[in-house]
Amino acid sequence: MEFCGGKVKTEWEKKVNVPKTKKTYCKSKECKKHTLHKVTQYKKGKDSLAAQGKRRYDRKQSGYGGQTKPVFHKKAKTTKKIVLRLQCQGCKHVSQHAIKRCKHFEIGGDKKGKGTSLF
Incomplete structure (x- = not known):
């Protein structure tokens, strides 16, 4: 608890x-x-190598001189907000709905009955 x-x-x-x-x-x-x-x-897509920021960063990083930009270390959150991707079965329109933070998330798992435990 x-x-x-x-x-x-x-x-x-x-x-x-x-x-x-x-x-x-x-x-x-x-x-x-x-x-x-x-x-x-919802899942984040693969980063594009052709994006302007990525091209600028790669150009700056090339050659001698080590790391050129600050690397962020002060991470505060331990979880991410879950985003649900809802696709209409009639017209295939996609919308997104963010729910609260959680450590464990699953889609279509076993339902918890009254007075029972899942594990």
Whole structure:
């Protein structure tokens, strides 16, 4: 258990289990109504080698002289905010929805029954 802002958090509140489909509002021009959406987790794309900042950094780093830019070390956060990618099953429109921070996240895991434990 963990004490957090006047509330005691149990172990289960840190674990998030999201269903694979969710019925929510689709704001595309075709739908504009509540439809079923497929839920996936947003992932950052691969960095492009052709981006101007990357080309500038690589040019500065080349040759003698070691590290030229400051390397950040004062990391404060231990978790990232989870971003859900919601794709409408009717019109394939994609929207994103950020949820709270959590240590453990899964999509479509086993449901926790009353008075049972998953592990």
